[in-house]
Amino acid sequence: MTQSTPISRIRLQGGPVGADLSPLETADDAEVVVAVGPDAVVDAAHTPNETPILAVDVGDDRQGTTREGLEAAAGALAEGAYRGVTHPVLGVDVDGERVGRAVLDVTLMTSEPARISEYALAAEGERLFDARADGVVVSAPLGSAGYGRAAGGPIVAPGGGLSVVPVSPFSTRANQWVVPGPLSLQVERDEGAVSLFLDGEERRQVHPAEPVEISVVDEFTCLRPLVSGSPELEKH
Structure with missing residues (x-):
């Protein structure tokens, strides 16, 4: 498995997450938008920038993750254990x-x-x-x-x-x-x-x-x- 670049800075959108996302930190210059819920994912996708999105609770955890799996997902991002997927x-x-x-x-x-x-x-x-x-x-x-x-x-x-x-x-x-x-x-x-x-x-x-x-x-x-x-x- 090819290792991706570890991530340390995120921006939360939607929510609340109800999870410990350390070692990730929130920052204005986020590397990833953690969008919680369908409305937040839609808003993030329409934002005119190229910041990748971690979709949370969009109905299928194979497309992102769930609130319950968010802590494990945060650890995976911090370790560079993720892949990017293009959506239309x-x-x-x-x-x-x-x-x-x-x-x-x-x-x-x-x-x-x-x-x-x-x-x-x-x-x-x-x-x-x-x-x-x-x-x-x-x-x-x-x-x-x-x-x-x-x-x-x-x-x-x-x-x-x-x-x-x-x-x-x-x-x-x-x-x-x-x-x-x-x-x-x-x-x-x-x-x-x-x-x-x-x-x-x-x-x-x-x-x-x-x-x-x-x-x-x-x-x-x-x-x-x-x-x-x-x-x-x-x-x-």
Whole structure:
């Protein structure tokens, strides 16, 4: 296993951590942002700098660590036992207009509970599915253990593409996809208003025939501590 540069200075974002992070120290010139919780991870990823992020409690400790594992993770960073993993930032356009960016997931959802709409997915010019469902969630790898997984989707490894999962589909045999992107979603028919959410924040309503284009527009680095039980350590 190749040793990385030991880390000594961190900045905490979100929290509280409830853990002893020594020998790491908080500092303005931090080498790593320890972002606790999904909101803190999203904020850190959107910050215009290249400081790596240690994601805490984003739903899957294979993407970072948990609060319970934070002390061991701090020790691993201090020893240089970690690896950097690149994650995408998704740009989202509706009908040709940029709406915003997402780090974890992009969701189309009927605004009223239990109202079904019809959605279509296309990637690289090929129509992949039509689904009648309450909504559709597109998850980046870092967010794939969150809402997408709760809707029945897979956990996607870093670099593995974007998962696309219908939410509460009308058919019990609705397809799920993992695609490299870019991709396009469209409301084909709505039986109620459909809202667009970026990382859980509602941005606007989407009407039939308004394409929602999702593409990778930027990237950021997360650190994965190599602690006891990590697959990378088990190989050595």
